[in-house]
Amino acid sequence: MTSPLPPMIEAALAAGEEIERLYVEGCEAEEKLDGSPVTIADRHAELIILERLARAFPHIPVLAEEEACAGRIPELGQLFFCVDPLDGTKGFLQRNGEFTVNIALVEEGVPVAGVIYAPDSKLLYYGARGEGAHKATGHGGAEAIATRPPPAHGLTGIGSRNHAAAGTAERNAGLGIIDYVPSGSSLKFCLVAEGLADVYPRYGPTSEWDTAAGQAILEAAGGRVLALDGEGREAGSLRYGNADRAFLNPNFIAWGR
Known part of the structure; x- marks a missing residue:
């Protein structure tokens, strides 16, 4: 497979645009069975991601939060996408900007590619096995990122x-x-x-x-x-x-x- 990242990034950015639109307009929250909140931003973003992934990867199933919470869980197999359309719904409702779109590709139980987009700050992070990790601002240029050695002082x-x-x-x-x-x-x-x-x-x-x-x-x-x-x-x-x-x-x- 060629790098799965470009279609994943495209899906995350598209979902992020819809989330930011609803963030500006405001929307109400409902409570799910587990007590956690959900909004139409979660649902709209998930539909956008599912449509984009199905178009780019028609044979790879998707484990998506809102679908799973509704009992719609596909047969996953060894390769599947794992999606949280709006991670940090509480931050979305508190209007603190700390919410993200999460899309990962999982192979044999291991996440091998991931995209995280923060719509409010326009920060985009992505990485894949063998490709390293990168950070970009919205549609701007990307820079490589890496973990740091542990500081001696703690x-x-x-x-x-x-x-x-x-x-x-x-x-x-x-x-x-x-x-x-x-x-x-x-x-x-x-x-x-x-x-x-x-x-x-x-x-x-x-x-x-x-x-x-x-x-x-x-x-x-x-x-x-x-x-x-x-x-x-x-x-x-x-x-x-x-x-x-x-x-x-x-x-x-x-x-x-």
Whole structure:
């Protein structure tokens, strides 16, 4: 397969334009069965992405958040797309700009290409196995990004603005984190990928569509995303397509270099 990134980027930018339009106009939220919010921006963006991916990759199934929440889950196989059309819906509703479009290509359980677009700031991140990772502003030129070596004085950690679990501060201290930056949506992975932070530990529930694109970009930039077992020990790379656990991730740590 030639690089899947150009059609993925096109889909993310198109979805982002619709999200930004609705962000400016304003829209109401509904509550899903799991208690999380959803808006017409989520739904419109997902339809745009599904249409673009189906046109470019007609034989590759798509695991998409709103479709999955409605019970429409395709047979995934060894190659599939994993999509969160609007990651950070709370940030969208709070109007803090911290929301993204996430599109990943997963092969044999591993994210091998990812695109993350932040519509409000027009920041675009993308990366793929063998192609490295890049950052661009909207439709502008791209620059290569990479994780940084761990600073000798201690690590900068990044974590959720809205979903920090109890005991996070104590666990962070045990990892050697001396500075902690809160952020929303999948931008946390991007900040580690471009060397602005060193580690993103997550001790709380996430779904595969929340993390697949970020993992692909971070690993293309030189990092790793490791699942944690029940004792909090690193237990290998975070993997995808786990219908048996409703596509929920275990706790994990996303490391820079």
